[in-house]
Amino acid sequence: MQRITIAIDDDLLETIDKISAQRGYASRSETLRDLVRDAVTHAQPTIDGDAKCYTARTYVYQHETRDLSRRLTMAKHDHHDLSVSTLHVHIDGHDCLEVSVLKGKAGEIQTFADSVVTQRGVRFGDLHLIPSELGPHHAEPHSHD
Numbered sequence: 001m002q003r004i005t006i007a008i009d010d011d012l013l014e015t016i017d018k019i020s021a022q023r024g025y026a027s028r029s030e031t032l033r034d035l036v037r038d039a040v041t042h043a044q045p046t047i048d049g050d051a052k053c054y055t056a057r058t059y060v061y062q063h064e065t066r067d068l069s070r071r072l073t074m075a076k077h078d079h080h081d082l083s084v085s086t087l088h089v090h091i092d093g094h095d096c097l098e099v100s101v102l103k104g105k106a107g108e109i110q111t112f113a114d115s116v117v118t119q120r121g122v123r124f125g126d127l128h129l130i131p132s133e134l135g136p137h138h139a140e141p142h143s144h145d
């Protein structure tokens with residue numbers, strides 16, 4: 001096992017301590033290891049990179065962060081072929097919430113999403129991959145009542 005040092009926001013640390021107390025973890029380290037394991041499992045692609053899929057991508061970003069809005073716009077134009085629709089909500093004076101529906105190969109979408117959520121000033125990045133081929137249930141024409 002290795003020992004690392006990380007810088008963390010006060011608010012986030014407070015939340016981690018609450019989770020730790022609620023679940024009864026013996027230490028912060030134990031709590032963080034479990035939370036990181038969850039995140040790592042979530043981050044590993046479970047769909048074959050060439051599989052066609054739909055994706056709901058959500059993230060919050062601070063539009064005032066230097067150059068961020070411009071970089072995000074450029075990334076979106078670079079991947080315009082994957083984009084179906086984006087919802088933008090101005091949460092408050094600083095933060096924007098975006099929900100994008102993307103369509104394409106899982107691997108390409110993952111790469112695009114990573115390029116967005118890893119930018120400084122972007123938080124709560126999440127990606128929900130939905131295979132285009134939903135199996136026999138949806139292969140037949142169906143109604144929605």
Ligand code: NI
Binds near residue numbers: 089090091097
């Ligand atoms: Ni906004």
